[in-house]
Amino acid sequence: MSRQPPPVRSTFRTFMDQQTRWSDNDVYGHMNNVVHYKLFDTAINRWLIDAGLLDLRGGGLIGLVVETGCRYHAEAAFPDTITAGIAVTRLGTSSVTYEIGLFRNSEETAFADGRFVHVYVDLSTRRPVALPDDWRKKLAEICR
Template sequence: MTRPSPYTRSDFRLFRPLQTRWSDNDIYGHMNNVVHYLLFDTAVNGWLIDRGLLDIRNGDTIGLVVETGCQYFREIMFPDSVTAGILVTRLGNSSVTYEVGLFANEDDGAAAQGRFVHVYVDRETRRPKALPDDWRTALQEISA
C-alpha cells in the first residue's frame, strides 16, 4: 500500500477557520484522533449552514455520513489554530464525497486529511433525496 502525500492549501478552493480546544488534547499531548472527525463534520456542515443550504432544525433534508476515512501526517494540539480546506470529489444524485484537509497554524501541508460521504435524505423517512439545484450549484463551486 502506498502512503498518500498530504494535500497542500493550493488543492482547495474553500477554507474554514477552526480552533482547537483544551479538551482536544489526549494523554499523549496531541489532539485525539476522534477530534479530527469532529472538525471535518464541523467544517462541512458549518459551510452548508452559512450558505443557507442546510437547516439543521427545520429543514426537510439532512445529511447522513455513510463512509469515513482519515490519514494523519503531523500532530495537531491545543492551542493550534486549524484551517480546514474542503473539496467535493464526487457529486451524485443524493450523495456527496468530501475531502477535507486540516492545516495547523500556517503550515502549507495538511496535518491530516479525511474523506467522508454524506447521503442526503428526507428528515422524516430517512430515504435518499435528490440534491436541489441550489445545493448542486454551490457544491460544484468547490468541486475538483
C-alpha cells in the same frame, strides 16, 4: 506500495477556521484521533449552513454520514488554530463525497486529511432524495 503525500492548501477552494480546545489533547500530549472527525464534520456542516443549504430548524433535507476515513501526517495540539480545507470530489444523485484537509496554524501542508460521504435524505422519512438544483449548483463551486 507508496503512500500519497498530504494535500496542500492550494488543493482546496474553501476554508473554515476552527480553534482547538484544551480537552482536544489526550494523555500523549497531542490532539486525539477522534477530534479529527469532529473537525471534519464541523467544517462541512458549517460550510453548508453558511452557503444557505443546511437549515437546522426548518429544512427537510439532512446528510447522513455513510463513510469516513482519515490519514494522519503530523501532530496537532491545543492551542493550535486549525484551518479545514473543503472540496467536493464526487457529486452523485443523492450523495456527496467531501475531502477535507486539516492545516495547523499557517502551515501549507495538511497534518491530516480525510473524506466524508453524506447521503442526503428526507428529514421525516430518512429515505434518500435527489439533491435539489440549488444544492448541486452551490456544491459544484467547490468541486475538484
